Amino acid sequence: MLVPLIGVAALTAAVTRTRMSEAASAARAEAAVRAVAQLSAARSGVEHEVIPALSLAVLADPAASELLGLGPFVGQLQRTLATGATEETRAATDEALAxxxxxxxxxxxxxRASERLAGLRRQADAGTVPLDDLYDSYLDISxxxxxxxxxxxxxATAxxxxxxxxxxTRDVELVxxxxxxxxxxxxxxxxxQLSRLVAGETAESFRAEWEIAWVDYTDAxxxxxxxxxxxxxxAWERVQTTPVFARVDGLLAARAEGADASTIPMIELIGLVNQAxxxxxxxxxxLEDATDTAQDLATVDHARAHDLQSRTLLLGGALLLASVLGALLLGRMISRTLRVLAARATQVSEGSLVEVEIAGPREVRTVSTALDATVASLRRIQDQAEAVARGDLADPVLDQPLSGRLGEVVHASVRQIVHAVRQREELxxxxxxxxxxxxxxxxPNRAQALRLVTSALHRAQRSGQMTGLLFVDLDGFKGVNDSHGHASGDEVLREVARRMTAVVRPGDVVGRLGGDEFVVLVEQVALERDLLDLAERLIGAVSAxxxxxxxxVRIGASVGVAVSRDAGTDADALVAEADTAxxxxxxxxxxxxxxxxxxxxLQLTAHAELEAAIAYALANDEMQLHYQPVVDVARDRLIGYEALVRWERPGHGMVRPDAFIPVAESSGLICDLDRWVLGAATRQLAEWRADTPADQPEPTVAVNISGxxxxxxxxxxxxxxALEASGLPARLLTLEVTETVLVSDPAAIDNLAALRDLGVAIAIDDFGTGYTSIGQLGHMPVDTLKIDRSFIASTDPGHRELVALMIRAAHTFGLTVVAExxxxxxxxxxxxxxxxDQAQGxxxxxxxxxADAGALLRPVELLATD
Incomplete structure (x- = not known):
């Protein structure tokens, strides 16, 4: 019985709260409308202060009175009137604000308005406020x-x-x-009209603002x-027909439309101000009439809401009393049946989907039927949830809809869950x-290929069988990219992948390491000859x-074969062996x-040992620099050096650069080697420069930078x-790069441009051995062209002509030429x-x-002095 009683009580309380809220809202609206009237009166008072204040500001200056044509008597009279008007309007404004x-x-x-007005009045009385600033200050307060x-x-309207x-209320806002x-x-x-007193930008400002104010007024x-x-x-019609309204608006309209541009005499202007x-x-x-009307309506709303609140309280009390009596009578009739139904409902709420008996009065049977239908729907939801939980997304129960709007939502949710699970699995x-x-x-990519090789080696360790790995490096693929474009190159790679997959056994794995490099993993190898036969078949398939x-297009393939017999080799080592082959x-x-x-x-071991030795040499200062002088051909004078790295390896003697630089290049140590050469060469040249007289040409140093x-x-x-650590000016450092690097990697061009921005010079080394055309020189960020020694040493007349052509072309593009x-x-x-221009050799x-290179600078200095 308590449920309907509580419901009626809650409903009564809700309705009562609504009525109380409406009454409170009406009271707030009434207060807001009253505030509109009070603030409007205060604003009107502030705006009415403006004209007397402006008049006093003008009349306070005797020169202004004379300029306006006011005699002493008239000027004094107007000041008295303006003073009285000022006091009157100020009192009215203060009263409105209060x-x-x-x-x-x-x-x-x-x-805040009262505080600002007090300060503004003090400034106006002291005459310290300019005329336009006085008006703007009043306008800000308004x-x-x-x-x-x-x-x-x-x-109020909210x-x-x-x-x-x-x-x-909206009418009040309009008025x-x-x-x-x-x-x-x-x-x-x-x-x-007083532009004679406020000429210039201030007068123009008054005129522009008045025209805007007139447009706003006509819109209003x-x-x-x-x-x-x-x-x-x-009432508005009556206001418009008042004589003073018509006279003022008529005169101002004529002025605004440009029909009359003459200056109004001061006496008439004073009269116009009074009429305004x-x-x-x-x-x-x-406005007061409009405000009074709105306030009266708000008061009526407040009274009506208060009356409705009182009647709602009486009606709610009566309804609650009637509900209590009705509930007692109804409770006697259905309490027994409801207890049974409540027990079933409790079981359902606790998660037991029990059968619900349908018995008792019609209302109780209706509730029982609804609860039974709910239990049936919950059973279906339970079946669907169990299907999703066990991952059986194909269970037909998931496609069975549920009854009612809630059933539709729940079934849609289940379908969304199923769809999301399927999407997640697919993703x-x-x-x-x-x-x-x-x-x-x-x-399979490189990472996956290595994982597959590792797994195969583990299986081979358990079974004792051999595992083979074929490293397939395509021949001529770069030519396809250069001649036919990268799109054709991609199609070639896809076709190669298809052909290799078709050649190998079903259990073998073909993977791509990157670029034009592939691997083939072969497990359970019986004979090494079988791997070589497979390699030959792969070469034949790729070469078609x-x-x-x-x-x-045609390409080829070179294949390296490596075998792990005891599974003691790890994946990386097996790939390195196949790559070496x-x-x-x-x-x-x-x-x-x-x-x-x-x-x-043995070669791979020696390579690894040499790589470790290079790293050790860099860390322990085993490297040294030799310097080959560069000579000005026309003047036969030393102008710089090329720094060449040398390695005196303990226990091995001098190691040729072509023996250790390629190893450094392949391992990544070349960047560390370049940094060391940069630092050592710039420090050495900075030392020589410090000993060179200020009036002598400063030598340069060239350093080779790897691709x-x-x-x-x-x-x-x-x-x-390196430049900052040595203190060497950037203009004395030249970086030498091979032309093949410029052609093969666009990032190199960007980095060279950034290096030139530092102030260093850029030289193309071994020019003529790569693919750079002479026409490309004008678009490259370089300063110097170094002709390869093979062209200089050649006795072929065609090569001699080619050298002359290179020199002329380089000079055409403003480049310096060095012959090697x-x-x-x-x-x-x-x-x-x-x-x-220059030569070395x-x-x-x-x-x-x-030490020997530095000694060459002293004879040059003496020769220059002579």
């Missing part, structure tokens, strides 16, 4: 009160008020806007057509495939013509297969660090005849130690 109740929502705005008035009107009250726009016209118009008058109350519209004040008073009275599968497979060929973008296959003519044997194992280091994003930072490998006198003579100087 009527705003303290502690109300809008009292803060009124108090705007602040206008915003408070608008907030009060918005608060409450639960009747439609008439809402419309009356208040009209009164505000009207009161702001005369000060601005007065400023336009047009909006009077939107007044919702007939009585207010009639009378017009503003008419509008203020009109997990796709992500797993993407993480382990090459996107271009769909073959391939259709790419409508054209036939493939490298030997390339060196021996390409298009063939090579088995990794003991000779290669791998040049494409490293840290190259610019490395060069900058000059070893004979006639070579030097030809270079001088061809206007080559054994004929001139061999590479020498730092």
């Amino acid at each position: 009527r705003v109740p303290a502690g109300s929502q809008w009292s803060t705005a009124a108090a 705007d602040e009160l206008t915003r408070a008035q608008a907030a009060a009107a918005e608060a 409450e639960k008020v009747s439609v008439p009250t809402y419309r009356a 208040a806007q009209l009164a505000q726009d009207a009161s702001r016209q005369m000060p601005l118009f007065l400023g336009t 008058r047009r909006r009077m057509e939107d007044l919702s109350q007939p009585a207010l519209r009639a 004040l009378d017009r503003d008073a008419v509008l203020t009275e009109f 997990q599968s796709a992500l797993a495939h993407q993480a382990t497979h090459d996107p271009l060929t769909a073959l 013509p391939i259709d790419a973008a409508g054209q036939q 493939a490298y030997r296959a390339k060196r021996r003519g390409r298009g063939r297969a090579e088995m990794f044997d003991e000779a290669l194992r 791998r280091h040049l494409t490293d994003p840290r190259i610019v930072e490395d060069v900058a660090d 490998g000059v070893e004979e006198e006639d070579q030097l003579a030809r270079l001088k005849a061809d206007a080559c 054994y004929l001139l100087y061999r590479p020498m130690t730092a």
Whole structure:
């Protein structure tokens, strides 16, 4: 019985709270409307202070009175009148501000306006405020009160008020806007007429602001057509027909439309100001009427809401009493049946989906039937949840809909869950495939290939069988990319992947390590010959013509074969062995297969040992620099050096650069080697420079930068660090790079441009041995071209002509030319005849130690002094 009683009580309380809320809202609306009237009166008072204040500011200056044509008597009389008007308007404004109740929502705005007015009045009385600033200050205070008035009107309309009250409040806002726009016209118009006193930008400002104010005023008058109350519209018609209203608006309209641009005499202007004040008073009275009407309507709303609240309380009490009596009678009738139903409902709420008996009065049977249907729906939901939980997404129960709107929502949720689970499984599968497979060929990628090799080695360790790995390196693939484009190259790689997959056994794995490198993992190898036979079949399949973008292309393959017999080799080592064998296959003519044997194992071990020795040498200062001088061909004078790295390896003697630099290049140590050379060369040249007289030419130093280091994003930072540590000017450092690096890697061009921005010079080393055309020189960020020694040493007349052409082309693009490998006198003579700039070679100087190279600077200094 308590359930319906509580419901009735709650409903009664809710309705009562609603009525109380409506009454409170009506009271707030009434207070807000009253605040609109109070703030409007305060704003009107502030705006009425403007004209007397402006008049006093003008009349206080005797020169201004004389300029306006006012005699002493008339000027004194006008000051007296303006003073009286000022005191009167100030008193009216203070009274209006005081009527705003303290502690109300809008009292803060009124108090702030009072405080600002007091300060402004003191400044005006002291005559320290310029005319335009005085008006702007009053206008700011008026705007602040206008915003408070608008907030009060918005608060009134936001409450639960009747439609008439809402419309009356909106009418108050329209009339208040009209009164505000009207009161702001005369000060601005007065400023336009007193332009002799406020000439220049201030006068123009008054004229522009008055024209804007007139447009706002005319818009406000047009909006009077939107007044919702007939009585207010009639009052507006009467206001418009008042003589003072018509006279003031007529004169101002003529001025605004440009019909009359003459200056109004001062006496007439004073009369116009007084008439404008009378017009503003008419509008203020009109606004008070509108406000009174809105306030009366708000009061009526408040009274009506309070009365409705009282009647609701009485009705709610009566309804509650009737409900109690009805509940007692109904309880006697159905309490026994309800106890049984309640027990079933309790079991259902606890999760036991029991059968519900349908018995008792009609109402109870209806509830029992609904509960039984709910239990049936819950059973179906339970079956669907169990199917999802065990992952049986194909169970037909998942497709069975549930009854009712809630059933539709629940069934839709189940279907969304099923769909989400399926999507997650598909996404997990796709992500797993993407993480382990090459996107271009769909073959296992490097990481997955290494994991598969590791797993195969573990299985071989248990079974005792051999595991084979074939490293397939394509021959001529770069030519396909260069000649037919990367799209054709991608198609070739996909076709190669398909052919290799078709050649191997079903259990073998084909993977792509990257670029044009593939691997084939073969388990349970019986004989090494079988792996070589497979390699030959792969070479034959890859070498067949391939259709790419409508054209036939041919490539080849070099294959390296490695075998793990005892599973003691890890995956990385097995790949390295196969790679080494493939490298030997390339060196021996390409298009063939090579088995990794003991000779290669020793070579690989020696490579690793040399790599470790290079790292040790860099860490323990075993490296040293030799310097080969560079000579100015025309003047036969030393102008710089090329720094050449040398390695005196303990226990091995001097190691040739071509023996250890390729190892450093392949291992990544080349970047560390370049950093060491940069630091040592710049420090050495800085020391020589410190000993060179200030009037002597400063030598330069050239340092070779590897292609791998040049494409490293840290190259610019490395060069900058070396220059900063040594104190060497960037203009004395030249970085030499091979032309093949410039052609093969676009990142190298960007890094070279950044290095040139540091101030260092860039030289193309061994020019003529790569693929750079002469026409490309003008677009490359380089300063110097170094012609390869093979062209200088050649006796072929065509090569001699080519050298002359290179020199002329380089000079055309503003480049300096250096000839390398000059070893004979006639070579030097030809270079001088061809206007080559610089040269180096054994004929001139061999590479020498730092001490010997530094000694060359002293004779040059003495020769220059002589």
